[in-house]
Amino acid sequence: MHNNQTATVKKLDQWIRGEFKELNTRLDNIYFDQDDRSDVNLQPQLTKPLTKKLTDTGQALISDVLKEGNTDNGFDSGYDLLGNVGIYMAACRRHEITEPSREKKSPLIEASALAMQIGASLGVTPRFSTSHLTTHNLAVNGEFKSFTSLDDELLFIDYNTRGILGYKRCADALIKLLPLGISHPLAAEMLTIAKQALNEVIQHNDMLFKCLNPQRFFYCVRPYYKPYRVGQNVYRGANAGDFSGINAIDLLLGLCQGQDPYYSQILVDKFLFMMPEEQAILRDCMRKQSLLDALLSTNKKQVDSDWFQHNAQLFLEVCQLHGRAATQHHQQLVERFIKQMSVNESPAALKNITASGPPLPVLLASLEKLKDLRTAAKREDIPSRFQDIEKLRGLIRYYDENL
Numbered sequence: 001m002h003n004n005q006t007a008t009v010k011k012l013d014q015w016i017r018g019e020f021k022e023l024n025t026r027l028d029n030i031y032f033d034q035d036d037r038s039d040v041n042l043q044p045q046l047t048k049p050l051t052k053k054l055t056d057t058g059q060a061l062i063s064d065v066l067k068e069g070n071t072d073n074g075f076d077s078g079y080d081l082l083g084n085v086g087i088y089m090a091a092c093r094r095h096e097i098t099e100p101s102r103e104k105k106s107p108l109i110e111a112s113a114l115a116m117q118i119g120a121s122l123g124v125t126p127r128f129s130t131s132h133l134t135t136h137n138l139a140v141n142g143e144f145k146s147f148t149s150l151d152d153e154l155l156f157i158d159y160n161t162r163g164i165l166g167y168k169r170c171a172d173a174l175i176k177l178l179p180l181g182i183s184h185p186l187a188a189e190m191l192t193i194a195k196q197a198l199n200e201v202i203q204h205n206d207m208l209f210k211c212l213n214p215q216r217f218f219y220c221v222r223p224y225y226k227p228y229r230v231g232q233n234v235y236r237g238a239n240a241g242d243f244s245g246i247n248a249i250d251l252l253l254g255l256c257q258g259q260d261p262y263y264s265q266i267l268v269d270k271f272l273f274m275m276p277e278e279q280a281i282l283r284d285c286m287r288k289q290s291l292l293d294a295l296l297s298t299n300k301k302q303v304d305s306d307w308f309q310h311n312a313q314l315f316l317e318v319c320q321l322h323g324r325a326a327t328q329h330h331q332q333l334v335e336r337f338i339k340q341m342s343v344n345e346s347p348a349a350l351k352n353i354t355a356s357g358p359p360l361p362v363l364l365a366s367l368e369k370l371k372d373l374r375t376a377a378k379r380e381d382i383p384s385r386f387q388d389i390e391k392l393r394g395l396i397r398y399y400d401e402n403l
């Protein structure tokens with residue numbers, strides 16, 4: 001809750017943190033006890049009164065905010081309100097009160113109007129995005145916002161936030177290194193911070209992999225991240241990648257490149273899902289020379305110097321860790337919690353399994369490509385930096401591959 005919120009905005013926030021969460025939790029426990037956990041319409045006698053209460057109360061609270069008109073209380077307050085409206089709309093999608101393939105425009109007229117007004121005025125998509133539930137999820141009396149009070153959802157949000165913060169720390173260190181240059185005496189310190197941050201991301205991913213229950217995640221958490229309609233348009237679901245840090249790392253290391261149409265398409269599609277400050281960081285990174293290019297264009301006479309030998313080794317270690325975290329995301333998190341869980345799903349249930357929308361095999365192939373760019377894999381069909389990384393390795397006198 002932000003201090004400068006109006007009374008109607010506060011009421012909506014309190015409801016989202018209270019009754020809304022209880023209703024979702026009760027509904028999700030009903031679905032989870034069924035033989036078919038993915039069918040939300042199996043027991044209308046139990047679920048309808050709860051979904052009706054959720055829809056009507058949310059609509060009444062949002063209508064009051066809409067009636068109040070533009071009460072410009074600053075970016076933070078507007079962004080937080082967009083999150084609450086979006087969280088409500090995502091829950092309506094989850095319980096199939098709305099369904100984008102069934103409708104031409106969202107039946108949630110007031111919520112759509114408010115979301116579009118705020119989204120357009122702030123320069124972001126008019127839906128809830130990852131930062132609303134992770135990096136910009138204000139805790140009240142020790143509790144951050146969530147759809148349900150299920151342990152697995154809280155764990156998922158917690159570890160997504162840790163992962164994002166770790167990537168951001170790494171990106172910050174690389175961004176700070178740029179104006180100093182790779183030969184600067186402090187470059188090694190920045191690269192070491194980048195390494196520590198990536199090691200933390202890897203540890204957090206590992207914890208999430210071990211502790212998250214795949215059934216609960218797949219049936220009770222993931223469905224809240226589906227695409228939904230706001231007004232006439234369908235907006236893809238939120239995912240933990242919607243922040244600039246991960247791409248800043250890709251671009252500044254040089255493992256992914258802005259001129260690669262596959263990669264730039266990802267960036268173009270992602271901009272409005274990030275906060276404006278994140279958008280600015282990413283635009284800036286897209287214009288910079290990468291560290292890999294800077295190292296490879298170093299004057300031949302400097303290659304034997306201590307700074308080059310030391311910093312190139314550290315740079316390669318950062319690349320290796322970035323690749324390791326990407327492999328972990330793909331081979332552990334996506335594999336266990338999405339791919340394996342989808343094996344027994346019916347075609348109808350599979351249709352909307354991915355947050356971004358494309359069919360699962362298409363999404364998996366695309367994520368694999370990203371992983372292969374980040375690991376500089378030996379692949380001829382994508383602009384992997386395999387050869388350039390090999391070339392750099394060849395310049396290091398005592399290359400140590402064991403991290």
Ligand code: HEM
Pocket residue numbers: 159160163164167205208212217237238239240241242246329333334337338354355356357363367370
């Ligand atoms: C249970 C855990 C997780 C699963 C199952 C998972 C799955 C996925 C999937 C399927 C996508 C593709 C987009 C979509 O359809 O949603 C994706 C994107 C992404 N996720 Fe995760 N994820 C998990 C946790 C995390 C964590 C903790 C991070 C760390 C910040 C992360 C970082 C990313 C990034 C950066 C992307 C965008 C694509 C990319 O740049 O690689 N994910 N994730």
